[in-house]
Amino acid sequence: MTHHASPAGGSPPPAGALSGVPAVRFAGVGRAFGEVRALDGVSFEIEEGQFFALLGPSGSGKTTCLRLIAGFEQPDTGQVLIRGEDMKGVPPYDRDVNTVFQDYALFPHMTVARNVEYGLMIRRVPPPERRRRAEEALALVKLAGLGARKPGQLSGGQRQRVALARALINRPRVLLLDEPLGALDLKLREQMQVELKALQRQVGITFVYVTHDQGEALSMSDRLAVLNHGLVEQIGSPDEIYERPATAFVAGFVGVSNVVEADLARRLTGTPQPFTLRPEKIRLADPASGPGDAREPTAAGVIESTLYLGAATRYTVALDGGGQLLVVRQNAGDPGRPWTAGQRVRLGWARQHQQPLG
């Protein structure tokens, strides 16, 4: 994963931001579809001008959150507020938010320009202004000159940009993005991640971004909420979520982690407090090289298997006395590395990297 700018140094405050009033607020929102509880009393706030990600596996309720903000769904319980206003009973066409759909939902019978103009046409903006703004919006997403084409004549990446331009031209208070990069191939997705982030800074609109891709959520968002089974597991900045996961689910879903249960915790640290430990925080050493820092937890074991990842290698280490830990080490070209299966190793880590679980 590449370095990302620290969230604090990021987005400039958008023009006209009301101080203190969150762009979107969920207050105890519940929504059930028949027997299935898609959301089970969810509360969070999204600040004005933020790039906010909703991260979770499929069925976690993240898309339902988005549809509640857009107005395609109404909450059974609780409130959805946009800029402090309760959105109960307000239909999508009366909300100052726009959506980039997962399948882009471009109108196939209209040209790209007519698609982008659609929102302005509905609001009866005069044709000359509407054409000018559509050209601007297409230039913003680097599609200048393609206005006369039909959506069917564009590539997936280009359609994605048209969907973005069609939403942004309305200058919404909040832009909702439903897994917008899901259908693109890896290279294009990485390029669009960078562009989307830059675009969000440029226009200063609050982005709410739904994804199941934890890498995408970490690299793009200022803050993110991790959802599971209709509940918010944790809300925080990407580094908070990654470095200090609040639950075993977050630790396992965001990146790879070792979840150390009470029994193993007692053996490793002397106390039965369960904790999570990121694999890259664990050092490996040759047992013959002498004892490590006596104040830090250590363990001994045998490398059971290795998984070569290119820049790094992931080791599964079977601990003496039972249990196993995942360890990730960079392949920096040190002599005798990577380690091979069957080797005896000593593991060590700094106590501060243990993230206690409730």
Next chain:
Amino acid sequence: MSAPAAPSSALDRLSTGLYLRPRLLLGLLLGPPLLWLGVVYLGALVALLLQSFFYVDQFSGLVVRRLSLATYWELLTLANLDIVIRTTAMAAAVTLAAAVLAFPLAFYMVRHASLRVKALCYLGVMLPLWSSYLVRVYSWKLILAREGIVTWLAERLRLGWALEAVLALPVIGGPSLSTSDIGTFLVFLYVWLPFMVLPVVAALERVPPSLLEASADLGARPSATFWRVVLPLAWPGVVAGSVFTFSLTLGDYIIPGIIGTSHPFIGQAVVQHQGTAGNIPMAAALTVVPVAIMAVYLVVARRLGAFEGL
């Protein structure tokens, strides 16, 4: 094939031979339908067209097999034009009404009905097609007759005056529903409605629901979404359905014979000319009229962009 060395039967060799010669396979598959369409169907049409350029000798009453436009000139008499105009107007009215009735039903079936209800709707739409057309038309005669259910019901509901008012309308009214153009219209509408519902359903099935949400998301009220997104995308289905309802009404000769006024429709005139009158050229020329009208209709529909969404 599991073992390449296994001795192949004649059938295996035939399969392999055809697989390796896809053009031959295509030819064998397309041969029968092309023969049917090309020779039997198009041949009959050409023979019909040819007949329409012959004419009947005024004195002998015999068909003169010489190319001439005489029959078409005769078509332009007031009586014949009246038949053509009334038939076309009926076909247009039936098509329009069928589209207006079918669209909401199709939209409900595609967007709102559960799978079970949708199956019931399909059954409801198709069920009339399973029984004899004649039986259905005659049962409508009973329903619409002066002593029939509609009159009885109207009187029970103390709406007899409304029925009388409808029947008193000029041109389309008459002594009873079963002997007026309104009756003919109602039965045509009933009989051809499934041919409009099914293509519209098929067209609406191909409109992703996210497009309707996208339209609402961009500020469009349901009415704007209907006119700007739903209808344009379902339009090819409406046109396909209208081709059925329009052409079927243009050519039908049974319904107006059983229900309606004594003024003939094109189909009835064709029957009279080729049967009783023995004027085959005139019957052929009258048959060319619906074909020509449909050709014009399709050209206009194409100009209006009806097939762009296909």
